[in-house]
Amino acid sequence: MELCDLSAVEVRDLLLEKKVSAVEVLDACQARIDAVDGRPGTLEPGGETKEDAQRVHAFITRTPELARAQAEAVDKQIAAGEDSGPLAGIPFTVKDIFCVKDTPSTAASRILANFNAPYTATAVERLQAAGALMLGKVNLDEFTYGSSSESSAFQPSPRNPWDTTRVPGGSSGGSAASVAAGEAFLSLGTDTAGSIRQPAAFCGVVGLKPTYGRVSRYGLIAFGSSLDCPGPLARNAKDAALMLQAMAGPDPRDATAATLDVPDYLAALEKDIKGKRIGLSPDYFQITFPQADGAYSQQPVPEEMRAAVLHAADIYRALGAEIVEDVPMPNTRYGIPVYFVISRVEAASNLHRYDGVKYGYRTQQAVGELKDLYRKSRGEGFGLQPKLRILMGMYVSAAQYSEQYYRRALRVRTLIRRDFEEAFDPQGKYRLDALLTSTTPTSAFPIQDVYGDSVLMQYADQLTVPANHAGVPGISFPAGFGADGLPIGLQLLGPDYSEATLLQLTHAYEQASAGAEWRKKRPAVLEVR
Amino acid sequence: MSEKEQVITPEVFDHLVQLAALELDEEQADYLRRELNSQLSAIRELEAIQLDPETPLASHGVPYDGNNSPALREDVWQACEDVEAITRQAPQFEDGYLIVPDIPHTPLE
Structure with missing residues (x-):
């Protein structure tokens, strides 16, 4: 295992113990990018080469000079015994939907290809203030409009590090791919219908959509202003907690940023999950698919997804949680x-x-x-x-x-929100701390298989989008591999501002499954080098 | 989907394109109109829901109240630190003006 394959927390500890320098950590990530990423996305016409088909293509813009200057500054602070910040020396990538001062901020669109942002988004500013090193801006679906990252105007679009013939998901596909391939420890993404959680599931990493308003949207190029949520993609729950801690909180430049205090997410990880109530809903074991004739059919989620959910429920039960079955979420299908x-x-x-x-x-x-x-x-x-x-x-x-x-859709949105309120009501029938589901209806699909069919593509988000309508937080975490050898992700959804609980439950699952054989598997792009 | 079932007819589509200030070639127009009609057939799923007329509209999910949202504040004027960083993004900017083509004047009726 190389330095860039460790977790952010492990690297932070090595840095603080002065066993490695921030420049060494940065160099390890840059070497990995050079080895597996291939050429960055570009507007230039021209088809993909054979070599392109074997690379990740997470990036649109790399910022090596900026990252190096930041790494050198961190090393000086650590050498001087100064407080260098909770993310000091940790390289991260930024979905190219965030403005970063004097950096191309393209939204993966030709219409913004020449735009150099005159200011920096709050989330990025806070990560940099915490000492994190920005490696560059990563690719996405154009303006985040998609679930595969294929719609980017900057081609080649990102590929899945576990199998480069598959999509990495989207729209935060470059984010998830960069973390999965060991190019970056952390990535800043956004989630409007599942755009953090779905690519996290497809690429075998952790992705957290915070409660709407928990992280400021200032400097985020807007898609759906009542739905957009910036959030972390990371290798594990602890890293995601560390990153969220640095970003969350009120922002006078975003009136929708919640003014609530930010809890200590890292401290929450170590708490016992005994007594937590985790729900299973029959409505999340059903998926809707558009048929060729225009009709819609409902069918059960694939058996391996269902089995992964039930296995996780068994793990939680064994850890002392209470599993509550048959929780109705009847408006999920809408x-x-x-x-x-x-x-x-x-x-x-x-x-x-x-x-x-x-x-x-x-x-x-x-x-x-x-x-x-x-x-x-x-x-x-x-x-x-x-x-x-x-x-x-x-x-x-x-x-x-x-x-x-x-206006009808806005009323149905109320019904979707009520499903969650009833499930999480502390005085209600179910009193859930979290709802456990599959993150996606399938594993990562082949490139070009779905792209162009805008309806089928949208239904890839059917298990994640209800949380965006309701505003509640959700996390996706790896839970093994399917028969196709691709990662399977599970999702936990919780009440407003319950990120600490979701991270705690994810961490508990990680600890309980730490010895599982599937955790030894590495992305294909790392095996063929 | 038969032509009869298509809600977005070529005429409706052309009107939308004008309103949206877009210029499309024929291939793009065919794709976009087909996808719009497919999406509308998905949206029609909502018609099956029995909605209580009292059901409120939800413009966002999380409720905002005094506990989680900031109080309204006075408008505060702040100088832009680097005006040129903004104006140099304009495709054409001369003598302090954004330059655009002719804006035809239409008499108000």
Whole structure:
């Protein structure tokens, strides 16, 4: 095992004990990136080579000089015995949907390809203030619109480190891939329908979607403003706790950032889980799939997913938790249809600002008047997925259709929220601390298998999106491998601001399964070098 | 999906494209209209739900109250530290102005 394959907490301890330097840690990550990542995503046309097909392609922009300057500063602080911060010397990547001052902040879109952010997002600023070293910006679905990272305007798009013929998930695909491949210890992602948890599950890492408002959205290029949640991707619960600790908390620059105190997430990990009530819902053992004829069918989750959930429940039971079965979550199946409406309306609203005038892409064609400039700049600058969201958002929020679509979806969102309130009500029938589910309906699917079918792609998020509608936190953690040799992720969902409990339960599962044979497996990109 | 079942007709689609200020080629337009109709068929699942008319609209999931949200504050003017960092992002910026093509004047009716 190399230095870059350790956990963030292990490396932090080595740094504090002066057994390694921050520059050595950084060099180990840079060497890993050089070895497995291949060329970064680019707007330049041209197909993928045979070599491209075997690489991860997590990055759009690398920032080696910046990272090195930060590492040298950390080493000086440690040598001088100064407080270097809780994440001092830990390399991390940033999903390229966050603004970082003087750094290309592209949203993986041609329309922002030339945009250098004039300010830094709060979450990134806090990670850097805690001593973390930014390695660069990683690839994603364009404007986060997708579940496979294939819609990025910057190609090659990221590939799954466990099998480079598979997608890494999305939209935080570059984030999950960079952590899984040992390129970075931590990554900052966002989750609007499952965009942290689904790629975490596909790539065999931990991904936490915090409660809406727990982490500031300032400096995050907006998709669905009532749904977007920045959060950590990491190798284990302890690392995710360390990262969340540095990012969470009120922010005067984001009025939706919760003003509640941030608990000590690391301390919570070591608490006994005895007596915790963990629910299983029949509605999360069912998945909906669109058929070729346009109809929708419900079917059970694949047996290996179901078995992984039940096995985890057995582990929790053995640790003293109480498993509560048959918790009704009847509105789960409406999560995707509601999302098709709400997220599109919010996306359309947020995308109107891109006009070829203030910043970003402007057409090079001759135009006669301002409206032509808008149409051509947006037509050339946006890819298909942003266009699709703009058109749908405008249609379902139009005055004559709003009652039928948008306002109805907002009411169904209330019902989805009520499902969670009833499950978690401390005085209610179920009194759950967490709900345990599969994170995804399937393991990572082959590249090009789903891309282009926007409905089927959206249904990849059907088990994660209800938490976004409800605002509640959720975590995905690795729970073994399927018959196809790809990682399986499990999900825990909890009440508002219960991140400490979710991390505690994840940590308990990790401890209990630490000796399992499947934990010895390494991503394919590391085996073939 | 038959043409008859398609809610987004070519005429509706063209109107949306105009409103959205997008210019599309034919291939893009065909794909986008097909996907819009597919998504609308998924959205129609919501019609099966018996909704109490009293069910409130939820514009966000987590409730905000005085315990978790900041009090409204006064607007505070703050100088931008680096105006040029913003203005140099503009595709065309001259003499303190964002430059755009002609804006035709239309008489108000």
